[in-house]
Amino acid sequence: MKHCLVVDDSRVIRKVARKILEELSFDISEAEDGRIALDACRQKMPDAILLDWNMPNMSGIEFLRALRKEAGGEHPIVVFCTTENDMDRISEALSAGANEYIMKPFDRDIIEAKFTEAGLV
C-alpha cells in the first residue's frame, strides 16, 4: 500500500482528503504545517504528499524546497492542493519540484484524476 502524507493546517481538509485517498487505497498520515511534515519525512519518506500552500510555521513552498534537498527527498510525488490559483504561483510550485497541482475547491474526481496524472493510481 502506498503511503501519502496529507499536509494542511485545516483539520476539515485533512479529514476530507484522508477519506478520498483511503478509498483510493492509500495509507495516510497527516501533518498540520510544513515543519511537522518535514520532520515526518525525515523519519520516513512517503510515496506521495498532498500539500497545502499557506500554513503557519513553514509554508508548503518552503517545505517543498527543503524536502527536495533532503536525502531521499526526490522520491515523493508532491501534489499541491491550494486556493492559490494564479499562473505565477503554479509555475513557482512546478519549478520548486511539484509534480501536480490541484486548485481548491477539489472533489474526489479531481484528486483521482491528478493522482492518476502523477502516476500514483
Place this chain on the structure above:
Amino acid sequence: MSAIPSDDFAFLSNLLKRRSGLVLTPDKLYLVESRLMPIARKEGLADIAALISKLRQPGSETLQRAVTDAMTTNESLFFRDKTPFEHFEKVIVPSLLPSRPQKRLRVWCAAASTGQEPYSLVLTMAEKAAQFPGLSLDILGTDICAEVIARAQAGIYSQFEVQRGLPIQMLVKYFTKEGDNWRLKENIRQQVKYKLFNLLESLSALGQFDVVFCRNVLIYFDRDTKADIITRIAKILPEDGYLILGAAETVVGLTVPFQPHPTAKGLYVKAAAAALTPPAKVAAG
C-alpha cells in the same frame, strides 16, 4: 423521479428521434428529468409534463431545439480515455505521414461538444512537434448543439474543467488565466474549426478526412442509424484512413465497411484496407 405518462414519453422520444436521431429508451429516463427540468423552470413551467405539453403546441420550434440540445449534450474531458490520443500519436500519424507529402492531416471530431477532444489532439501533437516536423493538423469539430460549439470556439474552461484529464504542465504551457477561467492560447485554438452539424445530414459537405473521431455519440442511436452513419463515414475516408470509436463502442455485429485495427483497441480501419495489408515480411522473390 416523477413518472412520465407513456404518451408524453412517446411524444418526446419521437421528437428527439426525428430531430437528432437520438433513441430515448426507458433506461435513459433519468436524463429527461435532470436535463429538462432546468428548461422547464426557465420557461416558468412546473414540471416535465407541462414542458411536453408546451412542446406539442404549434410554434414551439425554439423550445424543441433547446430540448434536443439538452438531451444530446455530452460530458467532455481533456484526454478522455487517454488511449485514443496515444494511438493518434503512435499509430495513426506515423502510418499516414509517409503518404502525405504536404504533411497535412485532416481530422473530424464528430461529437466535439465543448472542444476538449479536438484540443487534446492539438495538444498531443504540440508536445511531439520535434518528432514530426512540419506536421499540420486541420481539425474540424462538429456538434448538434450550438451552445457547446460556441463554448468550444471560445476555448474557455472553468477551473473544474481544466483539472480533469489535463496535466498541470500543459495548463501552464498552453493556457492563460482569464478571471476565474482558463483560456487556450490562440495558436492552439486556431488549429480547430467548428461547425454546427447533425450526423443525420449528408457528410459530403464536410469534405474528405484522414481520421474521424466519433466517440460516445453512436450509443444514442439505434442499430440501423448507427450502421448508416458508420457507412457514410467510410465514404469520406481514404482507404488508409482511421475511425475511432468510444471505449464502449464497436463495429462488431454491424454490417459496415470497417474492422478493428489488429492491435490498437478502439481504432478501426477500412475492411478493404485490412484485407490488402500484406503478410509481414514474406521472403521476396
